[in-house]
Amino acid sequence: MKSIEKAAGKIESAHSEDRCSRYVLHVRNQKQVQTLLALKKLIDGTTVEINYHRTLNTCKCVVSSFDLIHMSEEDLLAEWKGHKVTEVQRITRPTLDGGREKTNTLILTIFGTTIPEHLFVGPIRIPTRIFYPAPMVCFKCLQYGHTKTRCKSKEVCPNCSKSAHVAEGERCVEPAYCRNCEGPHSASSRDCPAYKIEKEIMRIKVEQGISFNEARKNYNARNAPTSFANIVKESTSTIKT
Template identity: 45%
Template sequence: MASSSAGKSTNLYNGVPTTRTSPLWADPLCGELQILLLKATGKNTLPSNPFVVSKTIQAVTDRDFKDARPQRDENNNLQYVIHIRNKEYVDALLGIKSLIDKTPVEITYHPTLNQRKCVVSCRDVIDMAEAVLLKELADQRVIAIKRISRMDPTKKELIPTPTLILTIRGTVIPEYINFGFIRAPTRNFYPNPMQCFGCYKFGHTSKKCRTKIQLCRNCGQPHPELGNEETAKNFICNAPAFCVNCSGNHPSTNRKCPAWVAENNITKVRVDQGISYKEAKQSYQTKVNGSSFASKVQERLNFIKSTGCNRCKCNCTQPNPTPIIQTVSTPIVNQPDTEYTISTSDSRN
């Protein structure tokens, strides 16, 4: 079951608010952020010439419009992700059927980036079916509903709860959802950490796992039985539990595992701040470690300043090492047999 926040929902994407950037009366065009997807239709591919795509988009928007980012799909086909706030431009882009070089294309709302999830609770609709609720909430941009259930300890069966996970079309989560005249506040939805069920590491799924080896979730070792779907269903591992993420004596899917807890907190940072997984992980690690890379650099500079030691990577604690005077008798050009000294900051005794 996915967890949810008790706090207010946030509307951020890459750390930037997705809501209207200015009041409607001041700027009727720059509204909510919309994310579109441009791709070729059928067996066609987009042209390698990037100017063909840019001129097509700028022809219906603005000559200075530049927020279209190329990317590759799972089949390595080129496509473009378009970020735009002007509703007139959105409507114009959705109507494009071909590029200026006649390549057939389609522009649609992005299937994943242009939708958000939130959590809402309303006891008055606990007995209503999800399909009925979806029809009633369609005018509030709700495109999918999932009711959270819980296990009844006495009857040993799932019972519905008043909590719903809503999928909203667009990048902005409404502050409230109206169930008739009942206004229910929304809050953030936090998905479970992404964990591979092949190698049981975090950050990717089994479909994109590079190891291609099915490990046991209990002991972390490969078993021949796990390579076959039929034998894997009834396989029970009796080996001692071992976690591949923290080396603890518990299964790799244990939710009390320190690695799982950390990944869950990183997910909350990612959702709350509307940033990427990489940025959220860096932010969380900085918070946990109590220092950032910049502070580490400053700490090193202070150490060099106080000790004068910049020649080694040791944790030297001897302040201001006494320089050693070495006497060298080496001839110098035009001054034969002249004795001179070299001063070093070597801390050898």
């Protein structure tokens, strides 16, 4: 790290990822960013590759306006390209005939770490708001922090949390049981204490512009000395009584 700072100046902060196989550098000076991106070798001759982080250099916001309902995502992307908008995704909702219909709400991906207070379409001023993703949950094992494609656990029933025992389309008649908090509800319940904790961790991640693992550490530190497991058990105990 000292070699990096000799080449590009003092780094605001840094942390390792993927078991120390790489480092994330936090800088705010644009000139320093360009110096780092151009850096191929350290002073001692060590070859390095420095790129923009795959997630921490973008943020998302939400816009909602009936003035946007008839505009395509491609047209809106072209309209907002000067505001560093790199992706426009329209929210749709199911219809009674099994199809999908457009809504007036869109999720925007912006290259940068802050969102604009508003955007314009012609003379129309449209306010933005922060987008908070839902907690990452695996629909195979029902646990948080990974997705089904990376899950190595056995599939469980989404209602009772036992080994998968109902065919697709059928309904489990066992009492609801959450494997994350041991409460009397399905693992998908929005009232689950574990879900609320994961939602708060996601809020910290978005608002502080940090990785998910960092956000979890910050949450645990903020709630120390009570551990994650104890928080869930205490919340569950409250529910059961």
